[in-house]
Amino acid sequence: MLSVVILGTGNLAKHLFTAITETDGAQVVQVVGRNRDRLKWFSEKTAISNDFSSVVEADVYLIAVKDDAITEVSQALSHKEGVVAHTSGAVSLTAIAAERKGVFYPLQTFTEGKKLDFKSIPLCIEGSSPEDTLVLQKLANGLSDNVQQIDSDQRKKLHLAAVFVNNFTNHLFGVGEEICLENQLSFDLLKPLIKETAEKVQSMSPKMAQTGPARRGDQKSMQEHLKLLKNKNQIALYTLCSEAIENAYEKEL
Amino acid sequence: MLSVVILGTGNLAKHLFTAITETDGAQVVQVVGRNRDRLKWFSEKTAISNDFSSVVEADVYLIAVKDDAITEVSQALSHKEGVVAHTSGAVSLTAIAAERKGVFYPLQTFTEGKKLDFKSIPLCIEGSSPEDTLVLQKLANGLSDNVQQIDSDQRKKLHLAAVFVNNFTNHLFGVGEEICLENQLSFDLLKPLIKETAEKVQSMSPKMAQTGPARRGDQKSMQEHLKLLKNKNQIALYTLCSEAIENAYEKEL
Numbered sequence: 479m480l481s482v483v484i485l486g487t488g489n490l491a492k493h494l495f496t497a498i499t500e501t502d503g504a505q506v507v508q509v510v511g512r513n514r515d516r517l518k519w520f521s522e523k524t525a526i527s528n529d530f531s532s533v534v535e536a537d538v539y540l541i542a543v544k545d546d547a548i549t550e551v552s553q554a555l556s557h558k559e560g561v562v563a564h565t566s567g568a569v570s571l572t573a574i575a576a577e578r579k580g581v582f583y584p585l586q587t588f589t590e591g592k593k594l595d596f597k598s599i600p601l602c603i604e605g606s607s608p609e610d611t612l613v614l615q616k617l618a619n620g621l622s623d624n625v626q627q628i629d630s631d632q633r634k635k636l637h638l639a640a641v642f643v644n645n646f647t648n649h650l651f652g653v654g655e656e657i658c659l660e661n662q663l664s665f666d667l668l669k670p671l672i673k674e675t676a677e678k679v680q681s682m683s684p685k686m687a688q689t690g691p692a693r694r695g696d697q698k699s700m701q702e703h704l705k706l707l708k709n710k711n712q713i714a715l716y717t718l719c720s721e722a723i724e725n726a727y728e729k730e731l
Numbered sequence: 732m733l734s735v736v737i738l739g740t741g742n743l744a745k746h747l748f749t750a751i752t753e754t755d756g757a758q759v760v761q762v763v764g765r766n767r768d769r770l771k772w773f774s775e776k777t778a779i780s781n782d783f784s785s786v787v788e789a790d791v792y793l794i795a796v797k798d799d800a801i802t803e804v805s806q807a808l809s810h811k812e813g814v815v816a817h818t819s820g821a822v823s824l825t826a827i828a829a830e831r832k833g834v835f836y837p838l839q840t841f842t843e844g845k846k847l848d849f850k851s852i853p854l855c856i857e858g859s860s861p862e863d864t865l866v867l868q869k870l871a872n873g874l875s876d877n878v879q880q881i882d883s884d885q886r887k888k889l890h891l892a893a894v895f896v897n898n899f900t901n902h903l904f905g906v907g908e909e910i911c912l913e914n915q916l917s918f919d920l921l922k923p924l925i926k927e928t929a930e931k932v933q934s935m936s937p938k939m940a941q942t943g944p945a946r947r948g949d950q951k952s953m954q955e956h957l958k959l960l961k962n963k964n965q966i967a968l969y970t971l972c973s974e975a976i977e978n979a980y981e982k983e984l
């Protein structure tokens with residue numbers, strides 16, 4: 479049985495805690511965080527502490543604090559014998575100030591209070607030695623059916639790709655909502671389309687799934703759309719996305 | 732029982748045919764199209780014709796041809812007594828050259844060969860008179876639990892919003908795929924994230940769901956991401972989307 483200490487009490491810390499608690503092969507022996515209010519949530523189910531100098535011994539330390547604070551928090555663990563891993567897509571393995579370092583990055587967007595099936599979440603792991611990787615692999619295998627060994631360089635690219643498909647996509651959903659609200663239309667009307675757009679690329683390359691005026695090179699429809707838009711940001715986004723799509727398919731038109 | 736003629740044999744024509752065939756209140760009495768190969772698919776289940784001057788009598792004519800051809804095809808129906816409706820989000824009611832006009836627009840992205848649950852698809856209808864609207868409403872109610880009366884102006888705005896949340900979003904998925912492939916990473920890694928990004932806004936406003944470097948105003952992460960990008964279109968998209976997100980949340984930073 480692997481023993482795990484979680485550092486941090488935020489969104490991911492809660493999701494990790496729940497997922498680890500539900501597996502057989504590992505248990506959370508302590509949660510350490512600076513936020514007393516949020517520590518309470520964990521206190522019924524495991525030991526808690528808000529003192530980073532009194533962290534107990536464990537096989538794995540999962541640092542789930544905000545990216546900027548990873549190095550600082552890892553310093554409190556520099557003399558531990560277990561593997562000290564952060565959970566960030568954007569931060570290097572080397573940010574950790576401990577002998578046995580690792581990364582334990584779940585490639586997913588977590589929402590406070592919304593449970594997800596951890597089994598299908600890609601867990602990207604990296605260790606500073608084969609032994610460290612093995613320990614993280616063991617923990618990861620208990621949580622997910624999709625464990626990938628990915629080094630810091632590749633993980634950063636993956637995180638960048640995630641920004642496009644998650645953060646920027648979500649912004650486009652927001653533009654869709656804006657246009658609806660400006661025209662007394664319910665955003666609910668777009669929800670089935672949003673779901674199916676994401677569903678489609680689960681089994682088809684986005685390149686194959688691309689449709690719309692820009693894909694068809696339909697200048698008339700694009701001009702009409704631009705006339706309907708008032709907001710400068712929306713116009714710039716419409717123009718750039720359309721151009722990008724036209725460029726991508728130029729040869730085929 | 733409403734009788735329906737479908738004009739066109741493309742992607743939407745097939746989906747409409749299947750959905751109408753499965754309801755009790757309506758039946759497809761004929762499918763008319765210029766494409767003999769594609770007409771064959773319908774020929775076992777209903778009457779077919781490739782002659783637009785031999786369209787039979789029906790309560791509703793659904794024109795599911797490409798947007799530019801709607802007016803032309805409707806001319807062949809100008810003396811019919813039934814309601815002649817097109818199925819496009821972008822085209823006005825007035826494009827139809829018939830006495831009894833209508834629009835029957837399913838707000839969804841259809842994929843050839845991939846069956847969808849029509850019940851949850853928003854069906855946006857419009858008729859040139861209350862009686863025409865009523866006929867379309869009756870047909871629509873048999874197909875979907877989400878029937879909306881929406882006029883041509885509002886429908887165009889809705890279609891524009893759909894371009895953002897469907898076409899542009901899909902392009903971002905494509906950029907994510909590109910970044911993966913350029914770095915020997917499987918696009919499969921991003922799929923659960925893509926699904927959850929769409930899932931999240933089913934119950935939460937995109938404004939609330941927004942995360943990422945631009946949302947946090949994290950200039951350092953954004954600079955690092957830009958350094959990783961080589962492709963001009965990707966850089967332009969990254970910059971513009973980040974700016975748009977920063978602008979949207981400026982007041983809160």
Ligand SMILES: NC(=O)c1ccc[n+]([C@@H]2O[C@H](COP(=O)([O-])OP(=O)(O)OC[C@H]3O[C@@H](n4cnc5c(N)ncnc54)[C@H](OP(=O)(O)O)[C@@H]3O)[C@@H](O)[C@H]2O)c1
Nearest residue numbers: 486487488489490491513542543544545547565566587588
């Ligand atoms: N959320 C996701 O969807 C997701 C997905 C994959 C990876 N991650 C990674 O998970 C990590 C945590 O993210 P999150 O979303 O859980 O963030 P979050 O909900 O904002 O929580 C951040 C946590 O960090 C703590 N913290 C911040 N600065 C600290 C410091 N100087 N010392 C000690 N603790 C500090 C916060 O404590 P206070 O409450 O006192 O501020 C809080 O417990 C990040 O590395 C992130 O990249 C997140």
Ligand SMILES: NC(=O)c1ccc[n+]([C@@H]2O[C@H](COP(=O)([O-])OP(=O)(O)OC[C@H]3O[C@@H](n4cnc5c(N)ncnc54)[C@H](OP(=O)(O)O)[C@@H]3O)[C@@H](O)[C@H]2O)c1
Nearest residue numbers: 739740741742743744766795796797798800818819840841
């Ligand atoms: N696909 C969707 O997801 C979707 C969603 C909502 C609404 N719609 C609307 O549905 C309508 C059809 O779209 P689709 O996706 O089904 O397109 P599609 O698969 O490309 O099919 C287009 C159909 O139009 C026919 N056609 C084109 N020009 C014609 C002409 N001059 N005379 C007669 N027939 C002609 C084509 O015949 P050939 O095979 O001979 O070219 C084909 O049967 C459009 O108004 C579109 O806006 C589509």
